[in-house]
Amino acid sequence: MDLKTLKTFQMIVKYGSFVRAAEEMNYVQSTVxxxxxxxxxxxxxxxxxxxxKLQLTEAGRLFHEQSLQIIKNMEQLQSNLSDLQLGEAGNIRIGVTEPTASHRLPRIVARFMSEFPNIRISVEFANTPTISERLLKGELDFALCSAPDLGSELYFEPLFKKSS
Incomplete structure (x- = not known):
């Protein structure tokens, strides 16, 4: 049983006709x-x-009821996967040190969330060595912190410099 077959069954029930369902789905009636x-x-x-007159059996009524939810869930899953692939949904795990966490991050996150409302952001507050270790383990996606120790495998890009 596949999603196309479930949708075909739903169309037959909706229109009360194999012929009408076939027309709606651009199938020949024999395919339906x-x-x-x-x-x-x-x-x-x-x-x-x-x-x-087409009528559902008791099994048909039960199948119709429950297959509606299956189709809805599958369509939602397809939509979610598409959003994820397009970068419009997903999760981002950020590590951040103070005072950046308190002073700079709230505005950045608020702006990002207004542009990408389906992306969930989790924030972990820690010191640079802890954040660096979590990045290397793959537990964080990126960090806002000071430069990691020399020889680190991490790529560091300064976002701003202290004024003298």
Whole structure:
């Protein structure tokens, strides 16, 4: 059973017709019929009583109810994965030292979140050696801190310099 077959079943129920469902999905009617026959065979139950008027069996009503949620969840998952791939959703783990955490970070995070509301940000406050260690372990994505010790595998880019 696949998502296309579930959607086909939902269209048949929505329109009360194999022909109408086929038209809506740009399928030939025989494709819709074969999908439903295979679905019923895979499930081992009849879902639709065929006749003058299409009616769902008790198994068909149960399948219809529960497959609605499955389709909704799958479509949401596809959307979420697309957002993640486009960089419009996900998680960012930031390590930060004081006073940057108190003075600079709130404005930066607020602006970022207004532009990317589906990205969750978690912030860890620590000293530079602790943050450097967590970065090396892959527990943080990036950090705002002072320069790590010489010889570190980390890339450091100064964002600002102290005024003398």
């Amino acid at each position: 019929t074969m999908q439903i026959q295979k679905l019923e065979s895979d499930l081992g139950v009849q879902l639709i009583e065929r006749g003058k």
